[in-house]
Amino acid sequence: MRYAVLVTGPAGAGKSTFCNSLITHLHTSKRTGHLVNLDPAANSDAFEYEPAIDIRDLISLDDVMNELDYGPNGGLVYCFEYLQQNMDWLEEELGGYEDEYLIFDCPGQIELYTHHPFLPTLVKQLQRLGLRTCATYLVESQFMEDKYKFFSGVLSAMSAMVNLEVPWINVMSKMDLVTTSTNDPASGRNGVRAKRDIARYLEPDPLLLVSAPGSHDEKTERNSKFHALNRAIVQLIEDHPLVSFLPLDLTDPDSIETVLSHLDYTMQYGEDEEPKEPHDLDEGDFADME
Ligand SMILES: Nc1nc2c(ncn2[C@@H]2O[C@H](COP(=O)(O)OP(=O)(O)OP(=O)(O)O)[C@@H](O)[C@H]2O)c(=O)[nH]1
Numbered sequence: 001m002r003y004a005v006l007v008t009g010p011a012g013a014g015k016s017t018f019c020n021s022l023i024t025h026l027h028t029s030k031r032t033g034h035l036v037n038l039d040p041a042a043n044s045d046a047f048e049y050e051p052a053i054d055i056r057d058l059i060s061l062d063d064v065m066n067e068l069d070y071g072p073n074g075g076l077v078y079c080f081e082y083l084q085q086n087m088d089w090l091e092e093e094l095g096g097y098e099d100e101y102l103i104f105d106c107p108g109q110i111e112l113y114t115h116h117p118f119l120p121t122l123v124k125q126l127q128r129l130g131l132r133t134c135a136t137y138l139v140e141s142q143f144m145e146d147k148y149k150f151f152s153g154v155l156s157a158m159s160a161m162v163n164l165e166v167p168w169i170n171v172m173s174k175m176d177l178v179t180t181s182t183n184d185p186a187s188g189r190n191g192v193r194a195k196r197d198i199a200r201y202l203e204p205d206p207l208l209l210v211s212a213p214g215s216h217d218e219k220t221e222r223n224s225k226f227h228a229l230n231r232a233i234v235q236l237i238e239d240h241p242l243v244s245f246l247p248l249d250l251t252d253p254d255s256i257e258t259v260l261s262h263l264d265y266t267m268q269y270g271e272d273e274e275p276k277e278p279h280d281l282d283e284g285d286f287a288d289m290e
Pocket residue numbers: 010011012013014015016017018039046106107108109173174175176177248249250
């Protein structure tokens with residue numbers, strides 16, 4: 001059984017850094033993990049580990065931009081369409097791995113997760129090839145400093161989850177940057193002040209939106225529309241509490257271990273370790289498993 005972990009999330013959320021740390025952690029735990037780079041614009045310096053599979057070996061964003069006159073985002077879409085037409089390349093590249101975690105480092109263009117059909121198609125292909133697949137969606141902890149930004153992160157996570165029908169883990173990355181100070185109210189004017197506040201973000205409490213401080217300048221029509229929108233978002237999140245976050249602090253090995261154990265659990269890693277008769281392992285067996 002092979003396992004695919006898609007590492008997704010907005011630009012700069014810490015996806016590549018998390019991929020590196022996860023692979024290091026797997027190695028420390030005497031397990032194997034390989035990096036699959038799906039970002040055609042990736043800078044090689046970002047990788048601590050040489051990608052085992054690299055979309056840049058198939059197609060280079062620079063070439064697309066130079067030869068076809070695309071900008072970076074159109075070029076990215078072109079690269080993914082090209083990959084889609086060349087799935088046999090990926091299939092062949094994936095061929096050499098058994099019983100291993102393959103960590104897919106994805107690009108940060110948000111539209112890729114919210115409305116482009118590419119990732120859902122890729123997931124179906126991976127499942128067809130018999131890989132157990134799950135996704136992580138990273139939102140960085142700085143989003144908690146601004147309620148509106150935070151809830152836009154929550155909504156983008158929701159939208160990506162609904163778009164990609166795989167087991168899903170939301171991660172609040174860069175938790176090492178969160179400083180909680182109860183003595184200094186100025187430090188968290190609009191955001192996290194204390195540990196108990198963090199809990200309201202990790203299990204997003206939509207009431208954070210209605211109790212927004214600084215709401216003294218209401219009254220105008222624009223503001224009343226804004227508040228109506230917020231109320232609608234509160235209602236949506238209350239009715240569909242799909243999103244909660246696992247905190248990730250890369251300076252703390254226990255924190256990485258917790259995320260990994262959630263991944264293991266989600267994909268039922270190692271559950272079928274007992275020897276099986278080869279004919280029990282029909283190709284399609286896991287294809288339609290979630
Ligand atoms: N303090 C802190 N910084 C981090 C952490 N993870 C990533 N960073 C920093 O955040 C920046 C972006 O990290 P990346 O891992 O490149 O983020 P990414 O999501 O891969 O970015 P794109 O691929 O451009 O979308 C870098 O400057 C990292 O050093 C973390 O856990 N803590």
